[in-house]
Amino acid sequence: MVQASIQALCQSGRCLDPAGRTQDGLSSDAQAPEGSHGLFGLRFLRTHRVRTYSPWVAASVRQQVQTFLLRWSLQLNPSAEIYLSVDDTNAPKYRGSKGFEGAAFHYNHTEGRATYGYAIVSLRLTAGTCSFAVSFRLYLREETVRKLNRGRPRDARLTHASKLDLAREMLTEVQSLLPKDRKIYVLFDRWYASKELIGYCREQSWHVICSLRSNRCLDGKSPNKVRLRNNEYAPTRVKGYSTDTTTTYLTYLLRGEVKGVGEVLVIVSKRNLRDKSREYFLCTNLSLRARGVLDRYAHRYQIESDYLYLKDRLGAADFRQRSLEGINKYLTVCFVTLTYLQWRQHQLEDARNLADVQRQHQHEHSVKFLTHVCQIALEHQAVLPALKAVGLLGTTP
Incomplete structure (x- = not known):
């Protein structure tokens, strides 16, 4: 339920600006890995537009x-x-x-x-x-x-x-x-x-x-x-x-x-x-x-x-x-x-404090993200399409 509320917050903030880019800084066709809406992995939460103008x-x-x-x-x-x-x-x-x-x-x-x-x-x-x-x-x-x-x-x-x-x-x-x-x-x-x-x-x-x-x-x-x-x-x-x-x-x-x-x-x-x-x-x-x-x-x-x-x-x-x-x-x-x-x-049974929870969450998010990138790379038999799909590589003019 907590993750569901956070994901709803994420979805409410993903709207396009006049430049055709989502307010999280990724291109509109960028695909995020499933289940990667972790708070420490969301760049849109750190942007000015989403926190000020996003409809939530x-x-x-x-x-x-x-x-x-x-x-x-x-x-x-x-x-x-x-x-x-x-x-x-x-x-x-x-x-x-x-x-x-x-x-x-x-x-x-x-x-x-x-x-x-x-x-x-x-x-x-x-x-x-x-x-x-x-x-x-x-x-x-x-x-x-x-x-x-x-x-x-x-x-x-x-x-x-x-x-x-x-x-x-x-x-x-x-x-x-x-x-x-x-x-x-x-x-x-x-x-x-x-x-x-x-x-x-x-x-x-x-x-x-x-x-x-x-x-x-x-x-x-x-x-x-x-x-x-x-x-x-x-x-x-x-x-x-x-x-x-x-x-x-x-x-x-x-x-x-x-x-x-x-x-x-x-x-x-x-x-x-x-x-x-x-x-x-x-x-x-x-x-x-x-x-x-x-x-x-x-x-x-x-x-x-x-x-x-x-x-x-x-x-x-x-x-x-x-x-x-x-x-x-x-x-x-x-x-x-x-x-x-x-x-x-x-x-988490072995989490002694919130710092342990944060490290575990970042680790889980990194694993999901890298797994998603590797799956795209295997499908295209190339690395560049995978980097472009997740917004890590800009489009060549």
Whole structure:
């Protein structure tokens, strides 16, 4: 189904330009080998025309892939808890490049300053052995939306949405696909810990686990003003999600009411007795203890791995499109590629990570392509017709 959605995307993009060539750069009579629609073998996905003008809708492609993967993962893990992780990242662009539509300065949490480019809010789902990116949204600042709307007709104007609004929009999008009889946890960091978003999750009977600012009030008092002696902390062993190692933290469990949220648990945590700084985690499931909360919150680490792979290996920030529609389509291709790799990882027994999946996919595509070229060469008893048939040799004038 994932490959079928990708192939449908490929077919929708193969249309002729005025020069009589398909938009993937191959001549119109070029024949691609059967089953060679792998994402890493498609040149049309890297062309400007297909991503900007080709008649396919980015939201529709994301919706089809998302629906299939949600149903597939829930059927494969019928009783596992479900974790929905929300986070955002920056796609930086060169500061002097002013031609990118919608680009602006966004605060970068990693660098601790504002960087020029785009902000992307995404949603990730984990259910048992299945884990993959579900959806994403481009975040535009309010002044950026006003600037873009000046040159747009009334029926094509944009509507500003905050990052919290985008997170809620993505959660609403998957809400109808999630079972009612499962425990569902929504995970996010302190920047999304608003009473509106937490309240929305509680309305859906979902639990929330998130990091918390130290100045948030619990029973009218900030947790950072609670003085704790060293002997009041309990050692808690937390298993790392990316490795098999465990880390011991010192934790203390508080229970109280947060204004606008209700009664919650707050875990006070620090690395060791000498550590002067403390971290705070909120959990709406009152039956859990510190280890259960931190073990579940560790699932949020996967979304950071997604961002690393998207930007370093799939080039999510390396686009050259100028229009907002083209940029959105480019990012859709990157996210569909990521979900395809995550889906294939479950099909390959010896794939330890996404890099192994990518190498295996490229190998399979190369074998199919070379087999197709060799078959044409054997039919014509010559190499040149085979190279010409697959577009590797230009036509002699």
